[in-house]
Amino acid sequence: MKAVVRPVVFAAAVGMAALAGGALVAPADSALGRAGSVLGLGTSPAAAALPLGAVGGGGTIAPMLEQVTPAVVNISVLSQAPQAENPLLRDPFFRRFFNLPDQMPQGRPQVSAGSGVIVDAANGYVVTNSHVVENAQEIAVTLKDRRRLRAKLIGRDAATDIALLQIKAESLTALPLGDSDRAKVGDFVVAIGNPFGLGQTVTSGIVSALGRSGLKIEGYEDFIQTDASINPGNSGGALVNFQGELIGINTAIIGPAGGSVGIGFAVPVTIVRSVMEQLREYGEVRRGRLGVAIQDLTPDLAESLNLKGDEGALIAKIERGSPADSGGLRSGDVVVAVDGRAIRSATDFRNRIGLLRVGTPVQLTVVRNGGQKSVTVRTQR
Numbered sequence: 001m002k003a004v005v006r007p008v009v010f011a012a013a014v015g016m017a018a019l020a021g022g023a024l025v026a027p028a029d030s031a032l033g034r035a036g037s038v039l040g041l042g043t044s045p046a047a048a049a050l051p052l053g054a055v056g057g058g059g060t061i062a063p064m065l066e067q068v069t070p071a072v073v074n075i076s077v078l079s080q081a082p083q084a085e086n087p088l089l090r091d092p093f094f095r096r097f098f099n100l101p102d103q104m105p106q107g108r109p110q111v112s113a114g115s116g117v118i119v120d121a122a123n124g125y126v127v128t129n130s131h132v133v134e135n136a137q138e139i140a141v142t143l144k145d146r147r148r149l150r151a152k153l154i155g156r157d158a159a160t161d162i163a164l165l166q167i168k169a170e171s172l173t174a175l176p177l178g179d180s181d182r183a184k185v186g187d188f189v190v191a192i193g194n195p196f197g198l199g200q201t202v203t204s205g206i207v208s209a210l211g212r213s214g215l216k217i218e219g220y221e222d223f224i225q226t227d228a229s230i231n232p233g234n235s236g237g238a239l240v241n242f243q244g245e246l247i248g249i250n251t252a253i254i255g256p257a258g259g260s261v262g263i264g265f266a267v268p269v270t271i272v273r274s275v276m277e278q279l280r281e282y283g284e285v286r287r288g289r290l291g292v293a294i295q296d297l298t299p300d301l302a303e304s305l306n307l308k309g310d311e312g313a314l315i316a317k318i319e320r321g322s323p324a325d326s327g328g329l330r331s332g333d334v335v336v337a338v339d340g341r342a343i344r345s346a347t348d349f350r351n352r353i354g355l356l357r358v359g360t361p362v363q364l365t366v367v368r369n370g371g372q373k374s375v376t377v378r379t380q381r
Helices: 032-036 062-071 091-095 269-282 297-303 324-327 347-353
Strands: 005-007 010-013 073-080 109-120 126-130 138-142 148-150 151-157 161-164 190-192 199-212 222-225 238-241 248-255 264-268 291-294 313-318 336-338 361-368 372-378
Touching: 005 151, 062 073, 062 190, 062 222, 062 238, 109 190, 109 248, 126 269, 148 347, 151 269, 161 269, 222 248, 222 324, 248 269, 291 297, 291 347, 313 324, 313 347, 336 347
Parallel strands: none
Antiparallel strands: 005 248, 010 109, 073 109, 073 138, 109 126, 126 161, 138 148, 151 161, 190 199, 190 238, 199 222, 222 264, 238 248, 248 264, 291 313, 313 336, 336 361, 361 372
């Protein structure tokens, strides 16, 4: 069976009262209740990867979770379901001939359930996935203490699948941001979210891989892969290390039947932080550019350039008059670090530069003619 990569938002067509009223609840025999079986709840779940005693003699992470779970929220989004349309309905003559109304039929109201993370308690900022709030007409946030609040969309960035919301409430708890660049394969993590609209749920696992890309989920891909169970509804939820720090926003899974098979992906908090700051300031992400065409450094290219190893990004072409041109970069340079952080591939380089603000100076370490050279270039729009 072909594996399917999909975002993990949970949606069902329901009445508008579900968002305006209390918690989203449905009988087991309703359309919402049956969605679990359709989405693959019958598949074998991934086993929790948390050995006894991993966090001390007590073998429990409950004290840490008591501190962080109030910062993870459930999100309900009211939108219009897509309406199937016959192209003939767009013809005014056809509509008049059959005495059809001028206005096109509207889709049914749809409520989708996702998750979010409070990252700024003082200002009420909540981070979630862009696809969770796409086409939203109304957004409601439910806190762990069951307070239900209307949320304002500050901005969203489809390229990284990150959105920023704002709520107004007292006594909020924010989740501290960690450093996803320090994460290692094998680190224990927990995923916190709202799977299948059930309410806040915690699952455990490990970091399975780092720097995953090429999944064609987003424009900028540098995912943390984990085997902590992530299911529809976990979109926008938290991936937390055992120090109680946010290291990623859960975004997508590979699941042939729609449920968790132990392959989930989270946007690293380094990307989240950069996007969040720009959304808060501008309401959008204003990306800088250098004016270079890049490609991966293959073993054959590395050998032809007398380089050791194949990590880095090869500059294949430089646009005339671009920041790279005026900054002294050359075709054939191999970028091995950006602001002192190692570059693994062309995708890694693109992610680092694409998340910088317009006008940001960036220091590139390049290999040229067998030696290393430091070049400072300022990004432009």
